[in-house]
Amino acid sequence: MEPGAAPQPNSTVLDSKVPDGPIADLWENHKFSMNLVNPSNKRKFEVIVVGTGLAGASAAATLGELGYRVKAFTFHDSPRRAHSIAAQGGINAAKNYPNDGDSVHRLFYDTVKGGDYRSREANVHRLAEVSVNIIDQATAQGVPFARDYGGLLDNRSFGGAQVSRTFYARGQTGQQLLLGAYSALMRQVAAGTVELHNRSELLDVVLKDGRACGIVTRDLVSGEVTPHSAHAVVLATGGYGNVYFLSTNAMMCNVTAAWRAHRRGALFANPCYTQIHPTCIPASDDFQSKLTLMSESLRNDGRIWVPSGAGDARSAADIPEAERDYYLERKYPAFGNLVPRDVASRNAKTVVDAGHGVGPLNNGVFLDFAVAIERDGHDAIAARYGNLFDMYQRITGENPYTSPMRIYPASHYTMGGLWVDYHLMTNVPGLYAVGEANFSDHGANRLGASALMQGLADGYFVLPYTIGDDLAGLLGDPVVPTNDPVFTAAVAGVEDETSRWLSTNGSRSVDHFHRELGRIVWDNIGMARTETGLRSALSDIPALRDEFHNDVRVLGSADTLNQSLEKAGRVADFFDLAELMARDALEREESCGGHFREEHQTAEGEAQRDDDNFSHVAAWEWNGSDTPQTRHIEELTFDNVALSQRSYK
Amino acid sequence: MSDIISVTVKVWRQDGPDSSGGFETHPQQISTDASFLEMLDLLNEQLNDRGEEPIVFESDCREGICGTCGVMINGRAHGPQKATATCQLHMREFADGDEIVIEPFRAAGFPVIRDLAVDRSPLDHIIESGGYISVGSGAAPDANLTPVPRDAAEQAFDAAACIGCGACVAACPNSAAQLFTSAKVGHMALLPQGQPERWSRTESMVEVMESYFGSCTNHGECHEACPKEISLDFIAYLNRDYVKAKVKNRALSGQR
Numbered sequence: 001m002e003p004g005a006a007p008q009p010n011s012t013v014l015d016s017k018v019p020d021g022p023i024a025d026l027w028e029n030h031k032f033s034m035n036l037v038n039p040s041n042k043r044k045f046e047v048i049v050v051g052t053g054l055a056g057a058s059a060a061a062t063l064g065e066l067g068y069r070v071k072a073f074t075f076h077d078s079p080r081r082a083h084s085i086a087a088q089g090g091i092n093a094a095k096n097y098p099n100d101g102d103s104v105h106r107l108f109y110d111t112v113k114g115g116d117y118r119s120r121e122a123n124v125h126r127l128a129e130v131s132v133n134i135i136d137q138a139t140a141q142g143v144p145f146a147r148d149y150g151g152l153l154d155n156r157s158f159g160g161a162q163v164s165r166t167f168y169a170r171g172q173t174g175q176q177l178l179l180g181a182y183s184a185l186m187r188q189v190a191a192g193t194v195e196l197h198n199r200s201e202l203l204d205v206v207l208k209d210g211r212a213c214g215i216v217t218r219d220l221v222s223g224e225v226t227p228h229s230a231h232a233v234v235l236a237t238g239g240y241g242n243v244y245f246l247s248t249n250a251m252m253c254n255v256t257a258a259w260r261a262h263r264r265g266a267l268f269a270n271p272c273y274t275q276i277h278p279t280c281i282p283a284s285d286d287f288q289s290k291l292t293l294m295s296e297s298l299r300n301d302g303r304i305w306v307p308s309g310a311g312d313a314r315s316a317a318d319i320p321e322a323e324r325d326y327y328l329e330r331k332y333p334a335f336g337n338l339v340p341r342d343v344a345s346r347n348a349k350t351v352v353d354a355g356h357g358v359g360p361l362n363n364g365v366f367l368d369f370a371v372a373i374e375r376d377g378h379d380a381i382a383a384r385y386g387n388l389f390d391m392y393q394r395i396t397g398e399n400p401y402t403s404p405m406r407i408y409p410a411s412h413y414t415m416g417g418l419w420v421d422y423h424l425m426t427n428v429p430g431l432y433a434v435g436e437a438n439f440s441d442h443g444a445n446r447l448g449a450s451a452l453m454q455g456l457a458d459g460y461f462v463l464p465y466t467i468g469d470d471l472a473g474l475l476g477d478p479v480v481p482t483n484d485p486v487f488t489a490a491v492a493g494v495e496d497e498t499s500r501w502l503s504t505n506g507s508r509s510v511d512h513f514h515r516e517l518g519r520i521v522w523d524n525i526g527m528a529r530t531e532t533g534l535r536s537a538l539s540d541i542p543a544l545r546d547e548f549h550n551d552v553r554v555l556g557s558a559d560t561l562n563q564s565l566e567k568a569g570r571v572a573d574f575f576d577l578a579e580l581m582a583r584d585a586l587e588r589e590e591s592c593g594g595h596f597r598e599e600h601q602t603a604e605g606e607a608q609r610d611d612d613n614f615s616h617v618a619a620w621e622w623n624g625s626d627t628p629q630t631r632h633i634e635e636l637t638f639d640n641v642a643l644s645q646r647s648y649k
Numbered sequence: 650m651s652d653i654i655s656v657t658v659k660v661w662r663q664d665g666p667d668s669s670g671g672f673e674t675h676p677q678q679i680s681t682d683a684s685f686l687e688m689l690d691l692l693n694e695q696l697n698d699r700g701e702e703p704i705v706f707e708s709d710c711r712e713g714i715c716g717t718c719g720v721m722i723n724g725r726a727h728g729p730q731k732a733t734a735t736c737q738l739h740m741r742e743f744a745d746g747d748e749i750v751i752e753p754f755r756a757a758g759f760p761v762i763r764d765l766a767v768d769r770s771p772l773d774h775i776i777e778s779g780g781y782i783s784v785g786s787g788a789a790p791d792a793n794l795t796p797v798p799r800d801a802a803e804q805a806f807d808a809a810a811c812i813g814c815g816a817c818v819a820a821c822p823n824s825a826a827q828l829f830t831s832a833k834v835g836h837m838a839l840l841p842q843g844q845p846e847r848w849s850r851t852e853s854m855v856e857v858m859e860s861y862f863g864s865c866t867n868h869g870e871c872h873e874a875c876p877k878e879i880s881l882d883f884i885a886y887l888n889r890d891y892v893k894a895k896v897k898n899r900a901l902s903g904q905r
Contacts, residue, residue, distance in 0.1 A: 062785075079773075081717050095792070145792075145802070146802075198770065250709040288687070289684070289690055397741060460787075564697070
């Protein structure tokens, strides 16, 4: 066991610590029963928040406002760069402003159903409850949401819902919400409650007597490795979609913070639940560095189709209406082009695999706005989607006003992540995970416009309450000093790792190995998985990992800005994660949401769950580099939503 | 349709803030479908294979929204295409045989960290000095309590679209940050929620801005370089509000 590692849980069934009671009152009652830290005592507690996206910035700002002493860390040059900024479409909230039948219960119900009944009911209900507060908060911060002519907030519909509950700010909702949270954070920096550390990357989580007591960071400019102590550590470090190499995630998104916590004892839950977003621009070449998302909101007005005949190479304009297959409208008349993301993605794969793909590489499907432009006019469509159309044209050189877009699914979001209880605390006391970094609210599939909701719910309205319950018991306890052996050992470990990369002296770049790993993961743990594919991934990934560790070439030194060095550690963690994804996918002998095992499908090709055997969370425990992880479970019970085969027909 | 073009890349290399730098020249064959940064990715791959340290340049989202990227391309911040951040520029904007000169953003307020990476943290300090509306989590009234005229919300958005890349500063002959600052001031001053702190915000943000950056002389280069085409009108708006603020901040609070 490494120094300071957490005691391993003896039980294989995890306790989510969800309180008893009727679900509608659970959170309200629980807020009353939790311990409080009185206002003048809050300054006695230090809290580390890692990551400054929606979840991290909102958590750090709110904790600072409450009076805690917060240290916020980001590896970006500014907190405002976090990848939340790229979210386009919107944020859900059960405001029911359009008077179309929405309610907290309906948002809760849609989210549980959309997640294919693999999320924790109590967490989702709480999320739906606080969703309304988020819109109020953001509006008060000056987030310029879309408004109608009366000056009130406008809504639109999104995949997986039959009400309009999505608030939006043109196609830049994530940007505007993040700038709101960032401004709240900077206000606390100015007030002195938050100490901000830019360009600092977490490379280890430190435990003492089983409790999280701090982190070790590397300053990306000077290379300095520094220990930081606190009473609690909050990870808000995002998802791991870049394990596929090509994804809609930003270039620097990685799993390292969550993974290093996992290696220190935090359980990693449902790693195989990854979301493949249906509307991305298809890859055009081998050197492609990332894929670009076209907001799902485009499906409100765009119609998805492929040529009815396989191998039809005519341009879209030359294909008559009768020879087009609007396959989503045909198969799902009720939801049509607005089926949830997993359904839309898999159907695109099915038609492309069957030879109906369009574009130079036959790797896309059409998203066609001709009908919408004829119905609403060019200007109305430009007002709704102008920036997306411009972006598409810049990237592809094609004009979507005159010819349909080409789209194809790409890795976008990861529902899996660090296991957390109802308080958003991992199984390691004092260590929390919020936002995409945790596993909690989206089950096996996230609905559109729900990621922004969850990140901000966790940061503004959940964690600030729950963290006090734990901290209250520590009143009077000092933080562990950073010269404690647990810190010095962790710092030495990080420095060793750094010098190991620089001295490997192999022949290939980090990116080369990342790209190769991505191919294995995409081919075998992507949109559709099979036992054969997963088994081959389980032999290919370790083989490539060995090659990576022996043959990677990282030039330069440790005491300067060295981007290859940064990437080496991140890609090493992706290798370990990829292997766990394959194992998790192999052991989950069912299909659910984003996890589609070809062996388990209905006669109509839909995901076939096995509720008797797999209505649970799989949370994996690290046992050291050479021993496979142990699979623990948390049973999921559904008292408020009846389990059914999802149908969007 | 994609073509392969040959270009000559002249790129600035500099080990650190205090070292002297210089240009390196690399011939590149590249598909016109590649993005500009993918061209640099490929060049870095080649350098690494040859045992030379890759060129440090920053980018993250590669969708033109995070504001991390940004270099001078042939003397222009973010390069030749209007309303386009460096990461969204594609090689189809260049012709076979072109020489492409790549330098870091040049401004005294943005010291070079290494190669093409610069330190833009003064922009954060400007925001820290007042670029927010003071509303604690949980203190907000219902979002529809205060209607905001649609045009005001739209104009506020036009300002709020700023991605904080710093191209405005790099393009300005005076290295002024007026466009950045005015975008944030304008965003908040146009909304009812931004009114209570309007005058103190304007004055303190301008003061912090001036401690790092040069003065605006209305050249307009900032707007030309801005990937989000933030309007120069916001600078006029900022100037007007600044003058007003100087008076209002002295007045008795009841007379504001």
